[in-house]
Amino acid sequence: MSVQTKTLSVRTRGKGTYEVTGEVEEFLRSTGLREGLLTVFCRHTSCSLVIMENADPSARRDLEDWFERNVPEDDPAFTHTLEGADDMPSHIRMALTRSSEVIPFTDGRLALGTWQGIMLFEHRRAPHTRSLVVSAMSE
Amino acid sequence: MSVQTKTLSVRTRGKGTYEVTGEVEEFLRSTGLREGLLTVFCRHTSCSLVIMENADPSARRDLEDWFERNVPEDDPAFTHTLEGADDMPSHIRMALTRSSEVIPFTDGRLALGTWQGIMLFEHRRAPHTRSLVVSAMSE
Amino acid sequence: MSVQTKTLSVRTRGKGTYEVTGEVEEFLRSTGLREGLLTVFCRHTSCSLVIMENADPSARRDLEDWFERNVPEDDPAFTHTLEGADDMPSHIRMALTRSSEVIPFTDGRLALGTWQGIMLFEHRRAPHTRSLVVSAMSE
Numbered sequence: 395m396s397v398q399t400k401t402l403s404v405r406t407r408g409k410g411t412y413e414v415t416g417e418v419e420e421f422l423r424s425t426g427l428r429e430g431l432l433t434v435f436c437r438h439t440s441c442s443l444v445i446m447e448n449a450d451p452s453a454r455r456d457l458e459d460w461f462e463r464n465v466p467e468d469d470p471a472f473t474h475t476l477e478g479a480d481d482m483p484s485h486i487r488m489a490l491t492r493s494s495e496v497i498p499f500t501d502g503r504l505a506l507g508t509w510q511g512i513m514l515f516e517h518r519r520a521p522h523t524r525s526l527v528v529s530a531m532s533e
Numbered sequence: 534m535s536v537q538t539k540t541l542s543v544r545t546r547g548k549g550t551y552e553v554t555g556e557v558e559e560f561l562r563s564t565g566l567r568e569g570l571l572t573v574f575c576r577h578t579s580c581s582l583v584i585m586e587n588a589d590p591s592a593r594r595d596l597e598d599w600f601e602r603n604v605p606e607d608d609p610a611f612t613h614t615l616e617g618a619d620d621m622p623s624h625i626r627m628a629l630t631r632s633s634e635v636i637p638f639t640d641g642r643l644a645l646g647t648w649q650g651i652m653l654f655e656h657r658r659a660p661h662t663r664s665l666v667v668s669a670m671s672e
Numbered sequence: 673m674s675v676q677t678k679t680l681s682v683r684t685r686g687k688g689t690y691e692v693t694g695e696v697e698e699f700l701r702s703t704g705l706r707e708g709l710l711t712v713f714c715r716h717t718s719c720s721l722v723i724m725e726n727a728d729p730s731a732r733r734d735l736e737d738w739f740e741r742n743v744p745e746d747d748p749a750f751t752h753t754l755e756g757a758d759d760m761p762s763h764i765r766m767a768l769t770r771s772s773e774v775i776p777f778t779d780g781r782l783a784l785g786t787w788q789g790i791m792l793f794e795h796r797r798a799p800h801t802r803s804l805v806v807s808a809m810s811e
Contacts, residue, residue, distance in 0.1 A: 395809075397811055399707070431536065437783065437784065439788055440725075444628045445578065445633075446628065450615075453613045453624055456621050456624075457625055457628060460608075460610075473733065474730040485724065489735060490628075493788075497633065498574055500538065505666050507577050507664070510577070570675065570807055584772075586717040586718075586763055589752060591751050592752045592760065595749070595752045595760050595763075595764075596764055630768075634772045635773075636772065637805045637807050648717055649716070670809075672674060672675055
């Protein structure tokens with residue numbers, strides 16, 4: 395078996411979904427592996443992963459807005475507020491989405507559906523540099 | 534290492550959970566692999582995966598109804614509505630559940646708990662043919 | 673390839689998050705593997721996994737309280753109530769978080785971020801002994 399791993403840096407400019415499919419596919423191509431499994435791991439608790447519709451921007455915007463309304467910053471029940479009003483909602487939004495994904499690949503291409511894109515979901519207001527660890531393994 | 538992969542087709546007849554544990558176990562048996570890891574990947578953004586209680590149908594129904602009430606079709610904030618009122622809720626329900634799972638197997642059997650079933654969670658009203666990619670890998 | 677697997681038992685004392693990062697890392701050390709992927713699988717439908725901030729206890733408490741308020745026990749719409757008021761909310765909270773995670777490791781250490789801890793999220797009131805299956809695989 396071969397396992398190859400790389401850390402991708404993603405610069406975010408505040409809350410929102412940032413598609414990383416291109417970077418992940420570029421990593422996969424660089425490994426030269428043809429058949430196997432690729433994993434993505436998000437090394438943070440205030441941003442997360444989600445595999446989302448990447449054709450129509452309104453779908454992503456509605457998803458982001460849904461979390462704004464349903465895990466709101468101004469929830470008076472939060473006590474973990476030292477780092478700001480966006481701190482605690484970011485952890486909950488992360489818990490409701492994903493920290494890791496595993497995606498098969500065939501012929502050197504990810505088996506994503508036609509409209510699936512891999513997104514880093516940033517939950518903090520301030521810009522951040524985020525780390526995703528991608529691994530590809532094959533026979 | 535050996536990696537074997539297959540695409541399972543699942544026909545859905547509208548919203549709801551569709552258990553696929555049998556099909557996944559049949560695939561695992563067909564590989565002849567005994568010890569390793571099995572992954573399931575859902576190639577869609579309007580249906581998803583969840584590993585759910587499969588003994589009492591009322592548990593699944595309550596789960597489905599919870600999503601109907603808590604991610605409702607008639608949310609006036611949605612703008613991504615071209616494909617119908619069930620389009621945007623389907624993406625959010627997908628994001629709140631899972632696109633991929635990884636399950637160990639031993640002696641050729643999945644290490645699922647007694648009441649765990651692998652479910653395709655269909656979020657659209659219309660019937661669809663859905664693709665799940667299953668992979669089994671072993672030493 | 674080498675795959676090594678172990679079942680970890682976790683005793684819970686009612687609802688809450690129970691950090692298992694130490695037990696998972698101890699398993700990884702015991703395998704002697706240096707580079708690869710570790711998976712965690714939760715064999716239950718009334719508890720789940722989440723990778724959460726493990727520095728400030730108030731973050732975990734706010735997360736737990738959010739689920740208490742947003743997937744409440746006294747939802748009159750629930751019908752699956754034979755095992756008690758905490759039964760159905762436990763399945764929904766499980767579906768909203770995770771059953772499996774995959775985490776890379778390098779130099780024999782998990783590639784977790786600085787404040788990431790692996791948590792078993794217990795959703796039932798009564799004490800339980802829970803099973804997590806951990807697997808490490810390497811070239």
